Amino acid sequence: MAAALHTSSLRTPALQARGVRKSFVSGRVHSTVLHDLWLDVHAGELTLISGPSGCGKSTLLAILSGLQPADAGGVLALGQELSGLGMRELEYFRLQHTGFVFQGFNLFPALTALEQVELPLTYMGLAKGMARRRAIESLEEVGLGPRMRLRPAELSGGEKQRVAIARALAKQPELLFADEPTSALDAANGQTVIDILHRIARTHGTTVLCVSHDPRLVGHADRVLAMEDGRILSDHVPSSPPTASEAKEPSA
Numbered sequence: 001m002a003a004a005l006h007t008s009s010l011r012t013p014a015l016q017a018r019g020v021r022k023s024f025v026s027g028r029v030h031s032t033v034l035h036d037l038w039l040d041v042h043a044g045e046l047t048l049i050s051g052p053s054g055c056g057k058s059t060l061l062a063i064l065s066g067l068q069p070a071d072a073g074g075v076l077a078l079g080q081e082l083s084g085l086g087m088r089e090l091e092y093f094r095l096q097h098t099g100f101v102f103q104g105f106n107l108f109p110a111l112t113a114l115e116q117v118e119l120p121l122t123y124m125g126l127a128k129g130m131a132r133r134r135a136i137e138s139l140e141e142v143g144l145g146p147r148m149r150l151r152p153a154e155l156s157g158g159e160k161q162r163v164a165i166a167r168a169l170a171k172q173p174e175l176l177f178a179d180e181p182t183s184a185l186d187a188a189n190g191q192t193v194i195d196i197l198h199r200i201a202r203t204h205g206t207t208v209l210c211v212s213h214d215p216r217l218v219g220h221a222d223r224v225l226a227m228e229d230g231r232i233l234s235d236h237v238p239s240s241p242p243t244a245s246e247a248k249e250p251s252a
């Protein structure tokens with residue numbers, strides 16, 4: 001923890017939560033999901049938010065990425081206070097600066113891998129040739145160059161998730177958010193996906209924020225924040241990657 005705090009103090013965080021609070025109301029029940037949460041997330045690192053189901057991980061990710069507003073407190077993303085942006089500005093911010101990877105891949109069944117990756121680039125206004133070049137580069141980076149003409153039905157779960165990562169990566173976002181990216185995958189594919197996310201953080205200087213309750217991912221992150229009941233209980237740098245047997249046997 002001391003090491004994390006020390007290195008953190010030397011760099012400007014790419015993402016900051018400042019006293020973020022969030023509650024949901026269901027009928028008469030009012031439950032606070034995030035309690036006055038403070039957090040700095042740094043560029044070039046894979047930060048993992050771990051914790052049991054229902055502790056507030058996805059809600060925190062949604063707030064930090066501007067998908068949901070906080071009830072109180074603020075979020076600074078790339079120095080921009082998200083609550084100060086109107087809906088259109090927020091959409092534009094997300095389009096230009098963020099990439100998302102979700103548990104369920106979110107691919108269009110009718111499109112080839114290449115078309116899936118090209119699509120957001122055209123929304124961003126890139127010329128066709130440039131969009132194609134970037135899409136091919138990103139698919140090659142995740143090892144899918146030879147499979148770029150295939151549709152989702154012809155791809156394995158791990159390959160589908162790699163298409164989703166290529167789609168996010170091709171936008172060249174400063175911020176990459178991943179919500180349970182490995183939970184639909186077996187151990188080997190899960191490991192490939194987390195290794196790719198880690199490499200993206202290192203080689204592109206991207207801020208990668210990943211939430212997962214999969215304990216196998218802990219050793220592969222640069223920093224691990226453990227959440228429980230809407231609070232961050234610990235913040236540490238994993239000392240070493242897990243052994244092969246640890247990676248195969250989740251302990252929690």
Ligand SMILES: Nc1ncnc2c1ncn2[C@@H]1O[C@H](COP(=O)(O)OP(=O)(O)OP(=O)(O)O)[C@@H](O)[C@H]1O
Pocket residue numbers: 024025026033051052053054055056057058059060213
């Ligand atoms: N839109 C909503 N309306 C009401 N309650 C919600 C809503 N979104 C989330 N919650 C509640 O907030 C709590 C935290 O949910 P969240 O999805 O952030 O947890 P999580 O840690 O990501 O869980 P999991 O690992 O199962 O995905 C849960 O109790 C959930 O039921």
